[in-house]
Amino acid sequence: MFKLENLSHRYSDGTLAIDNVSLNFARGERVAFLGTNGSGKTTLLNHLNGILKPTSGNIYFEDKPLAYDAKSLLTLRKRVGFVFQDPNDQLFASSVKQDVAFGPLNLGYTADRVKELVNEALVTVGMSEYVDKPPHFLSGGQKKRVALAGVLAMQPEVIIMDEPTSSLDPIAISDILHLLLQLNKEKGITLLLATHDVDMVPLFAEKLYILNKGKVVSEGTPKTIFSNAELIRKVNLRSPRIAHLFEVLKKENGLPIADEYPLTISEARKEILRLLKTTEK
Amino acid sequence: MSHPDLYAEVDKSAYTNALAKSSPVTKTFFALSALLISVSASYFDMPGVISFIVPVVVFTICTSLTLGLAKVKAHLYLDLFTYPILMLILSCIFIALFFGSGTPVIEIPLHWATWTIFKSGISMSVNTFFRVAGALSCLFFLVLTTSITDLCVLLRRIRIPQAMVEMSMLIYRYIFLFLEISAKMSLAQKLRLKRSGWLSSIRSLAMLTGSLFIRTLDQGERTLVAMNARGYDGEMHILDDFPSARKTALVGIVLFDVLLIALVLLTKTSGVVL
Incomplete structure (x- = not known):
C-alpha cells in the first residue's frame, strides 16, 4: 500500500531527522514505530499524508508517487487520516459536532451526508452524547476519541496515530487500543502508530520498526525484535516488563525458557504453564 | 466570582440551560427584537420626565424567562450583573452631574463659577439606567441560553x-x-x-x-x-445543523413585539414628572 524509497528529511535548521529510510507496508496491517523522543517517528509519519515533503527519496501510495498539489493532497488526506499527539492541536472547532464535521465538509459532502458520517464516527468512538459540547468540556481521553472521530468521519483507509496513548490514564489507554483493534478488524483500516510505550506494542502491532536517530535499525514482528535485548538497549529503549522478567529468569536462574520471550500476559501464562508441566515430568 | 470562573460558568450555562436545545433563531430573534424596541423607546423621552414602564416590563420578562424557563442559576445571573451595573451607576452619576439644561435643581457655588445640576440631567440619568438595565437583561438572556457555536452558525446564515x-x-x-x-x-x-x-x-x-x-x-x-491534514482549503466550512425554529414560537415573539410596541406608544406621555 505504502512504499518508501530512500526517504530522507532534513529540517531547515540542518537536523537530519530521517536518514535514508526504505520500507513498505500492506493494506490492513497494524504497524508500530518505536523509538525514543527525537528518533524521527513523527517526522516519518508526517510524510505519509503529505504534511512534510521528503528532502530526497520517494513515497508511493498504491504504486503512485505522492503529488503535492491541492487536489491530490485532498484525495490523499481523505484516504490517509492523521491523529495528532496533542488533541488540543487538532480540536479547533467550538463544538464536538463542528469539529468532527470539518473533514467531511472539506470533502464537499452534502449536509445530510456529513451529519450521517459525524453520527457514525461519534458512535464508533463512543462519544455521541457529547455531540454538542465544546472541546474544553472534555477530559484528555475523551478529546483523543473525538480527534479520532474527526479522522474516522472522512472514512480513511489508513489511520496514522502519533503517540495514541500518551498522557492517558490506564483505562483510557486500554479503551483506545481496543477501539483501534476493532477498527482494524471490522473495517480493515490500516493502522500506523508512533509510540514509545513498549508495553503497548505487543498488544497492538503485527509489525514493528525500531527507529534510532532517523534510521530504521530493526524491523520484524514484536516477538523477534524484543528477543534481541541488546539491540533494544542500544537504542535506549527497554523490553516490555514481562519479556524482561523472562529474560532475567532465563539468564540469571537458568530456567528453560523459549528463545522468543513472552510479551503479553496471555503469552506469559502459557509459558509458565508449559514450564510447570516440564518440571513436573 | 473571579473573572475566568465567571466566563466558564456563563459558557457552561449556554450548553446546559433548559433552553439549550431550542432553536437559536427563536432565542436570538426574541432577545434582539426586545432589545431594539426597548432601546428605541427612548425616542419618546421627555426632559424632566422619568419613563420607566417599558424597560421595567422588558427587564421583568427577560429575567423571568432566563431564570424560570431556561432555569439559569440565580446567583450566576446576579454575578453577571454586578460589574455592568456598577459601571452603569457610575456613568449615570456622571450624566446627572454634567448633562441637561433648563430648570436647575441644585446650584453649587464654587469660587470661580456655579455648578448647576438640572432636572433634565437627572431624568436623562435615571432613564438611561432603566434603559440599559433592560437591554442588559435581553443580552444576558441570549448569552446564557445560546452557545457560541449556534450563534456562529446563525451568523453564517445571515451572511456575515x-x-x-x-x-x-x-x-x-x-x-x-x-x-x-x-x-x-x-x-x-x-x-x-x-x-x-x-x-x-x-x-x-x-x-x-x-x-x-x-x-x-x-x-x-x-x-x-x-x-x-484534514483537507483545510482556506475556508472553514460550518455544519449548518441546529433545531429549526417552531412557527408557533416565532408567531408568539412577533405578537409579544407588537404588544411591546403598543405599550411604548401608549405610555409615551406617561411617567414620573420631576
Missing part, C-alpha cells in the same frame, strides 16, 4: 463574512485553552516563590504575557498543520 465567523469560532475555542495555560503558568510562578511586591508582580505578569504570546503563535502553527 466567513472570515469573521471563522475567527470568532477559533478565538472562542482557544480562549479557554489559553486561560487554562495562563492559570498553570501563574501557578508555576507562585510555586517558585514569586514575590508579592508591586514591581515584581508586574515583572511576573510581563513574563507570563510574553511566554503566553509565544505559545499562541506556536499553537496557531500546529493547529494549521492539523487543519491541513
Whole structure:
C-alpha cells in the first residue's frame, strides 16, 4: 500500500531527522514505530499524508508517487487520516459536532451526508452524547476519541496515530487500543502508530520498526525484535516488563525458557504453564 | 466570582440551560427584537420626565424567562450583573452631574463659577439606567441560553463574512485553552516563590504575557498543520445543523413585539414628572 524509497528529511535548521529510510507496508496491517523522543517517528509519519515533503527519496501510495498539489493532497488526506499527539492541536472547532464535521465538509459532502458520517464516527468512538459540547468540556481521553472521530468521519483507509496513548490514564489507554483493534478488524483500516510505550506494542502491532536517530535499525514482528535485548538497549529503549522478567529468569536462574520471550500476559501464562508441566515430568 | 470562573460558568450555562436545545433563531430573534424596541423607546423621552414602564416590563420578562424557563442559576445571573451595573451607576452619576439644561435643581457655588445640576440631567440619568438595565437583561438572556457555536452558525446564515465567523469560532475555542495555560503558568510562578511586591508582580505578569504570546503563535502553527491534514482549503466550512425554529414560537415573539410596541406608544406621555 505504502512504499518508501530512500526517504530522507532534513529540517531547515540542518537536523537530519530521517536518514535514508526504505520500507513498505500492506493494506490492513497494524504497524508500530518505536523509538525514543527525537528518533524521527513523527517526522516519518508526517510524510505519509503529505504534511512534510521528503528532502530526497520517494513515497508511493498504491504504486503512485505522492503529488503535492491541492487536489491530490485532498484525495490523499481523505484516504490517509492523521491523529495528532496533542488533541488540543487538532480540536479547533467550538463544538464536538463542528469539529468532527470539518473533514467531511472539506470533502464537499452534502449536509445530510456529513451529519450521517459525524453520527457514525461519534458512535464508533463512543462519544455521541457529547455531540454538542465544546472541546474544553472534555477530559484528555475523551478529546483523543473525538480527534479520532474527526479522522474516522472522512472514512480513511489508513489511520496514522502519533503517540495514541500518551498522557492517558490506564483505562483510557486500554479503551483506545481496543477501539483501534476493532477498527482494524471490522473495517480493515490500516493502522500506523508512533509510540514509545513498549508495553503497548505487543498488544497492538503485527509489525514493528525500531527507529534510532532517523534510521530504521530493526524491523520484524514484536516477538523477534524484543528477543534481541541488546539491540533494544542500544537504542535506549527497554523490553516490555514481562519479556524482561523472562529474560532475567532465563539468564540469571537458568530456567528453560523459549528463545522468543513472552510479551503479553496471555503469552506469559502459557509459558509458565508449559514450564510447570516440564518440571513436573 | 473571579473573572475566568465567571466566563466558564456563563459558557457552561449556554450548553446546559433548559433552553439549550431550542432553536437559536427563536432565542436570538426574541432577545434582539426586545432589545431594539426597548432601546428605541427612548425616542419618546421627555426632559424632566422619568419613563420607566417599558424597560421595567422588558427587564421583568427577560429575567423571568432566563431564570424560570431556561432555569439559569440565580446567583450566576446576579454575578453577571454586578460589574455592568456598577459601571452603569457610575456613568449615570456622571450624566446627572454634567448633562441637561433648563430648570436647575441644585446650584453649587464654587469660587470661580456655579455648578448647576438640572432636572433634565437627572431624568436623562435615571432613564438611561432603566434603559440599559433592560437591554442588559435581553443580552444576558441570549448569552446564557445560546452557545457560541449556534450563534456562529446563525451568523453564517445571515451572511456575515466567513472570515469573521471563522475567527470568532477559533478565538472562542482557544480562549479557554489559553486561560487554562495562563492559570498553570501563574501557578508555576507562585510555586517558585514569586514575590508579592508591586514591581515584581508586574515583572511576573510581563513574563507570563510574553511566554503566553509565544505559545499562541506556536499553537496557531500546529493547529494549521492539523487543519491541513484534514483537507483545510482556506475556508472553514460550518455544519449548518441546529433545531429549526417552531412557527408557533416565532408567531408568539412577533405578537409579544407588537404588544411591546403598543405599550411604548401608549405610555409615551406617561411617567414620573420631576
